[in-house]
Amino acid sequence: MVTGLDWASVVGFFGTACIIGAYAYLTLKDKPNPFVLHGTNLAGAALLTVSLLVHTNWPSLVLEGFWAAIAIYGLIKAIRTGRKGQEREA
Template sequence: MSELDWASWVGFAGTACIIGAYAYLTLSEKPNPFLLHGTNLAGAALLTVSLVVHTNWPSLVLEGFWAAIAIYGLTKALRTGRKGQEREA
C-alpha cells in the first residue's frame, strides 16, 4: 500500500468541506447561504487541486459543476442580502 501524498490530503480536506456543508444544510433550520456555498466552493477548489494532480476526468467535471453552483448560490445571496434562508413547508 502506498502512502498518501500532499494532493491526496488536499482532496481529503475538500471532501470534508463538502460533507460538512451537506450536514450543515441538513441539520440547520435556517442555513446561512454564505457559509453553505462558501464551504462547498472551498471543497470543490481543494478537490480540483487533488484531481489535477491525480486526474480523474468525471470527478473533475463534477467539481466544476459543484463550484459553479456554489458561485451561483453566493452571488444570489449577495444580491438578495440573505444571511439565512427560510425553509419552505
C-alpha cells in the same frame, strides 16, 4: 504494499470533508446561512479540483466544475438578496 498519502490526496480529503460538512450543515440547520453553505461547498470543490489536477479523473473533475459553479451562483444570489439565513423563502 502500503503507501502513504501524497499532498494532493490529503488536499482532496480536506475538500471532501468541506463538501460533506456543508451537506451536514444544510441538513441539520433550520435556517442555514447561504454564505457558509455555498462558501464551504466552493472551498471543497476547489480543494478537490487541486487534487484531481494531480490525479486526473475527468468525470470527477467535471463534477467539481459544476459543483463550484453552483456554489458561486448561490453566493452571488445571497449577496444580491442580502440573505444570511435569518429568513426562509417560501
